[in-house]
Amino acid sequence: xxxxxxxxxxxxxxxxxxxxxxxxxxxxxxxxxxxxxxxxxxxxxxxxxxxxxxxxxxxxxxxxxxxxxxxxxxxxxxxxxxxxxxxxxxxxxxxxxxxxxxxxxxxxxxxxxxxxxxxxxxxxxxxxxxxxxxxxxxxxxxxxxxxxxxxxxxxxxxxxx
Amino acid sequence: xxxxxxxxxxxxxxxxxxxxxxxxxxxxxxxxxxxxxxxxxxxxxxxxxxxxxxxxxxxxxxxxxxxxxxxxxxxxxxxxxxxxxxxxxxxxxxxxxxxxxxxxxxxxxxxxxxxxxxxxxxxxxxxxxxxxxxxxxxxxxxxxxxxxxxxxxxxxxxxxxx
Numbered sequence: 001x002x003x004x005x006x007x008x009x010x011x012x013x014x015x016x017x018x019x020x021x022x023x024x025x026x027x028x029x030x031x032x033x034x035x036x037x038x039x040x041x042x043x044x045x046x047x048x049x050x051x052x053x054x055x056x057x058x059x060x061x062x063x064x065x066x067x068x069x070x071x072x073x074x075x076x077x078x079x080x081x082x083x084x085x086x087x088x089x090x091x092x093x094x095x096x097x098x099x100x101x102x103x104x105x106x107x108x109x110x111x112x113x114x115x116x117x118x119x120x121x122x123x124x125x126x127x128x129x130x131x132x133x134x135x136x137x138x139x140x141x142x143x144x145x146x147x148x149x150x151x152x153x154x155x156x157x158x159x160x161x
Numbered sequence: 162x163x164x165x166x167x168x169x170x171x172x173x174x175x176x177x178x179x180x181x182x183x184x185x186x187x188x189x190x191x192x193x194x195x196x197x198x199x200x201x202x203x204x205x206x207x208x209x210x211x212x213x214x215x216x217x218x219x220x221x222x223x224x225x226x227x228x229x230x231x232x233x234x235x236x237x238x239x240x241x242x243x244x245x246x247x248x249x250x251x252x253x254x255x256x257x258x259x260x261x262x263x264x265x266x267x268x269x270x271x272x273x274x275x276x277x278x279x280x281x282x283x284x285x286x287x288x289x290x291x292x293x294x295x296x297x298x299x300x301x302x303x304x305x306x307x308x309x310x311x312x313x314x315x316x317x318x319x320x321x322x323x
């Protein structure tokens with residue numbers, strides 16, 4: 001059965017099926033990318049977390065092979081179902097990450113932290129000052145990406161030219 | 162010895178729960194910074210189901226990288242002030258978790274689980290299994306290669322030094 005015939009049997013499915021299937025496959029695809037990244041040793045790190053590579057080179061190689069096979073199967077599934085790849089733009093992802101980080105900072109206000117126990121009254125002013133210096137650069141990042149739905153910096157530059 | 166001698170002074174008078182909450186929030190921000198830096202500089206993730214388009218110009222990318230560096234510097238300052246301890250992550254655990262979640266999601270695509278979206282004919286239900294089935298093999302293998310949950314990574318379970 002070729003890909004077209006395969007889809008023919010299920011092309012009548014209602015729209016919610018397709019939305020659910022496409023979004024699940026997209027999540028699987030993104031997870032495979034992360035797994036490949038971790039197995040390649042290109043692991044993320046920052047001041048608050050660090051990675052330890054506990055896989056032997058041989059195991060990491062086998063995992064990368066399995067990820068590669070899973071990617072091939074995923075491509076075959078997408079082709080069989082006629083699911084088109086989605087396009088993502090860097091600006092919107094960067095803006096989303098900055099926005100979520102700013103929301104997380106809100107959760108560190110003394111009023112919110114009180115849910116985890118009383119914050120000494122004399123320290124309640126000092127704590128926001130600690131986080132406040134994170135806010136500026138995060139807002140800068142968000143504004144560098146433009147407002148939601150606005151054209152990207154490349155598109156704006158082309159329009160000005 | 163009174164109580165004050167036994168309990169070490171906590172920065173800003175914060176309790177253990179506060180510090181856990183603060184650490185987990187700051188780790189999230191730290192991880193997002195890594196993503197921001199990746200999107201703004203390095204190779205963008207891609208796969209058969211999604212592709213990336215770089216729509217930020219070089220000057221904007223430079224500005225974002227600079228601001229991300231400032232956030233990291235502030236994070237380091239906060240860590241020192243609050244005496245927070247960095248968390249360790251191991252590759253095997255992260256990969257295994259990714260594989261397990263992926264297998265669970267594949268299970269959610271089984272016809273009997275998808276009834277909520279409408280009835281399937283027998284033929285359609287059969288095709289579903291045929292289509293997703295081949296994805297299970299490599300995902301199961303990835304999970305197996307990372308060892309049983311809680312058993313440690315491949316290198317440690319095989320006696321290797323991480």
